Amino acid sequence: xxFIIVTSVFYxxxxxxxxWTKKPLSFSKNxxxxxxxxxxxxxxxxxxxxxxxxxxxxxxxxxxxxYIYNTDKSFKSGEYKLSxxxxxxNIMNNFVLGKCYYNHITFLEGWNFSxxxxxxxxxxxxxxxxxxVNDSDLMKLLxxxxxxxxxxxxxxxxxISFDTTDFDVLKMSYxxxxxxxxxxxxxxxxxxxxxxxxxxxxxxxxxxxxxxNYMEKAVISxxxxxxxxxxxxLQSDPTVIYGIGNNFSGKITKFDLKKDTPxxxxxxxxxxxxxxxxxxxxxxxxxxxxxxxxYIYYVARGDGTTVFSIxxxxxxxxxxxxxxxxxENK
Numbered sequence: 001x002x003f004i005i006v007t008s009v010f011y012x013x014x015x016x017x018x019x020w021t022k023k024p025l026s027f028s029k030n031x032x033x034x035x036x037x038x039x040x041x042x043x044x045x046x047x048x049x050x051x052x053x054x055x056x057x058x059x060x061x062x063x064x065x066x067y068i069y070n071t072d073k074s075f076k077s078g079e080y081k082l083s084x085x086x087x088x089x090n091i092m093n094n095f096v097l098g099k100c101y102y103n104h105i106t107f108l109e110g111w112n113f114s115x116x117x118x119x120x121x122x123x124x125x126x127x128x129x130x131x132x133v134n135d136s137d138l139m140k141l142l143x144x145x146x147x148x149x150x151x152x153x154x155x156x157x158x159x160i161s162f163d164t165t166d167f168d169v170l171k172m173s174y175x176x177x178x179x180x181x182x183x184x185x186x187x188x189x190x191x192x193x194x195x196x197x198x199x200x201x202x203x204x205x206x207x208x209x210x211x212x213n214y215m216e217k218a219v220i221s222x223x224x225x226x227x228x229x230x231x232x233x234l235q236s237d238p239t240v241i242y243g244i245g246n247n248f249s250g251k252i253t254k255f256d257l258k259k260d261t262p263x264x265x266x267x268x269x270x271x272x273x274x275x276x277x278x279x280x281x282x283x284x285x286x287x288x289x290x291x292x293x294x295y296i297y298y299v300a301r302g303d304g305t306t307v308f309s310i311x312x313x314x315x316x317x318x319x320x321x322x323x324x325x326x327x328e329n330k
Contacts, residue, residue, distance in 0.1 A: 021065055021089040025082075026056045032083040037095060039163065043072045046095065055082065062088055071096045077161040078103050098159035105169055107155040109280040110208050112242070116153055116173075116278070120166040127165040141167070142174050151201045151275025153177055180281050188288035193228055204287035205275035209238035212304045217286035219308060223298050225290040232296065234265035242276035 033053045037046060047062040065088060066072035076098035082091065093099075103125045107116055113135070120126060130138055136147040146152065154177035158169050181197045194200045203224060211217045227234055241248050243261030257266045262273040295308040297315035301322050309315040 017061065017064070020058065020061055022087050024085050024087055025050075025091075026084065032081050035080050035082055037075055037077050037080060039077045039161075041075055041077075043067075043075075046075060050082065050091070053082065057088060062092070065089070065092060076100075076159070077163065078159070098161060100159055100161070103160040103164075104157055105160060106157045107153065107173060107278060109155040109283075110277045111155060112277050113149045113151075113153070116149075116170070120169060123160070123166075125160045125164070126169065127163070129165045130167050130170070138167075138170070142171060144174070146198060148274045151205045151277065151279055153278060154180060155278040155280060181284060184281070184284050184288055187285075189290065191292070192288055192290060193225060194288060199271060200284060200287045201279055202271045202275045204279040204284040205277045206234070206236050206239060206272075207286050208277055208279050208283040210236060211283070211286075211306075212300065213306065214282060216306050217283055218289060218291040219293065219295070220298060220306065221286040221290035222293050223295050223308065226294070226296045228270065230296065231269065233267075233269055234271070236265045239263045239265045239272050239276055242272075 035049060035053055037049075041049075043063045043066040044059060047057055047059040050057050050062075051059070063072070069092070071092060075095040078098055078100035080094060080100055105119055105123050105126070107119060111119075121128070121131065133141070135149045139147045139149055139152075144152065153170060153173040156173065156176065158172050160169070181201060185197050185200065188194070188200070194203060203221070206224065207217050207221055211220050224234055224236075237252055240252060240256055240261075240263065243263035244256060244259075248256075257264075260267040262268075263276060265272060293308075294310050297309040297312065297318075298306050299309075299315065299318045299322055300306055307318050307322065309318055
């Protein structure tokens, strides 16, 4: 009988505790506040600091919550925003994940590495350590055998602590990219003619720049696979533009298509020598899992979608319908 009573009381208290972790904090002020967490802060110190900012949080419960979730030594330093819609659990979770208020940096899908560099340089919260390090030396520092950085960093939002450096961010992005490509490589189609993970990144970067519509990525991948199998040139405009670099005028010309560079897929067969941009996980997936079809041509309609063709004659008619007509209407 005593055991049942004790057990019942325990479960009742545990339920109250769980409800506490999910209940928004009461706040004595009307506006949001910021709290600074530094390296080495304990759960007890953090809870007391939260109370000092005007919140009413049970210090003992907060400490027990961090013990239960094994996060008591996992808080990341940074400047965080707290409000009266926050619960003890999501506050703890934000501290563990490092979801700071302002201190983050975002790399976009389709960016080239020079854009990654500019984002790092312009972020005022980062300690700058690689400004004068060239790309190949940077890749060596990361332990990469590939010395061109293009396409090897995953586009995402990364949270910054007080002591985070620009190199730390790139390392996180690089490691996440490796993690994703390793995962997807194991799930690739047997029929793909991509031989290495690096080739998948190269092809994925082309898909990233060619596909305006998420649903069409696997179809475009199928077209590129078909061209490679047939020994045709890929003839992808984004690769030509990448090869032109800063000299690109904003409008691709016949001269541009004929000017040979390591990335000009109009003058060279096969894949370009390196990726041409950062690659999303969906584009990598498409590169390794192309849709099976007989299309070998495609052209953008101009509305965010693409039309595909099997024959060159059909492709030409689509060009007249969507490209030439749009030029006439301008």
